[in-house]
Amino acid sequence: MRAVMVANPKGGAGKTTLATNLAGYFANQKYSVSLCDLDRQQSALRWLAFRAPELPAITGYFGGNQMSVSMPQETDWAVLDAPAGFQGYKLNDYLRAVDRVLIPIVPSIFDMAATEDFLNTLRRDLGGRLAKIGIVAIRIDPRTRAASMLEEFLRHFDIPIVAYLRNTQNYVNVAAAGQTIFDPPRARNKRDLEQWQSLIAWIKKK
Ligand SMILES: Nc1ncnc2c1ncn2[C@@H]1O[C@H](COP(=O)(O)OP(=O)(O)OP(=O)(O)O)[C@@H](O)[C@H]1O
Ligand SMILES: [Mg+2]
Structure with missing residues (x-):
């Protein structure tokens, strides 16, 4: 089993959107995948409840009440959706347990x-293992001033931007139906699927 955690203590950064779509990618690639919801609000599991049974399967797992790391082992990939405000020793335990951390x-x-405090905490707690952390720039066009501001900001941290995801209602629309941009029909999500390629390559890199 390989595990990817999506985390950022800032609310509304795009964690659940990223986690559900990543789980959708693995499911459509015929991997067994568990979506582990660490959030007491259970947004990811609520989304999963809308997912039609004929779509590629994603197994839901609730890990929001346990004091220590809790995720299923019998799965190819585990995708963890962390809650807003996730920090302290529990965050630390998860950081150590997972293979990749995506920060939208x-x-x-x-x-x-x-997010700055969070990145400083990661740098302090992970020491030399920052390599497993990747930033995902959300609702952004890479050619804009916003993108240069973000790149400038991240220069202090030595953490790569692994994808730029544009601002689009496609994510909102698929989510409302328990779907992801990777589920058929995919044609209308072509541009978004392309934007995910660099992220997927980085996740799968050994
Ligand atoms: N690339 C995008 N384009 C447009 N809307 C987006 C995009 N990514 C996320 N959103 C929207 O932004 C809102 C917040 O996203 P999401 O719920 O994924 O954030 P979150 O970090 O999980 O929030 P919380 O901290 O409350 O758990 C949602 O309405 C989602 O549909
Ligand atoms: Mg969320």
Whole structure:
């Protein structure tokens, strides 16, 4: 089993959107995949409840009440959706247990300021193992001023941006139906699927 955690203590950064779509990618690639919801609000599991049984299967798992690391082992991939405000020793335990950490960031000064402390904590707690952390720039066009601001901000941290995901209602629309951009019909999500390729390559890298 390989595990990917999606985390950012800032609310509304795009964690659940990223986690559900990543689980959808693995399911459509015929991997067994568990979506582990660490959030007491259970947004990811609520989304999963809408998913039609004929779509590629994603197994739901609730890990929001346990004091220590809790995720299923009998699965090819586990995707963990962390809650807003996730920090402290519990965050630390999960950071050690997973293979990759994806941090979605919306490039606004408010979001970047809120994420800065988190990145400093990661740098302190993970020491030399920062390599498993990747940033996902959310609701952004890579050619804009917002993108350069984000790149400038991240220069201090030595953490790569592994994907830029544009602002689109496609994510909102598929989510409302328990789906992901990787589920058929995929044609209308072509541009978004392309934007995910760099992220997927980084996740799968040994
Ligand atoms: N690339 C995108 N384009 C447009 N809307 C997006 C995009 N990514 C996320 N959203 C929307 O932004 C909102 C917040 O996203 P999401 O719920 O995934 O964030 P979160 O980090 O899980 O929030 P919380 O901290 O409350 O758990 C949702 O309405 C989602 O549909
Ligand atoms: Mg969420």
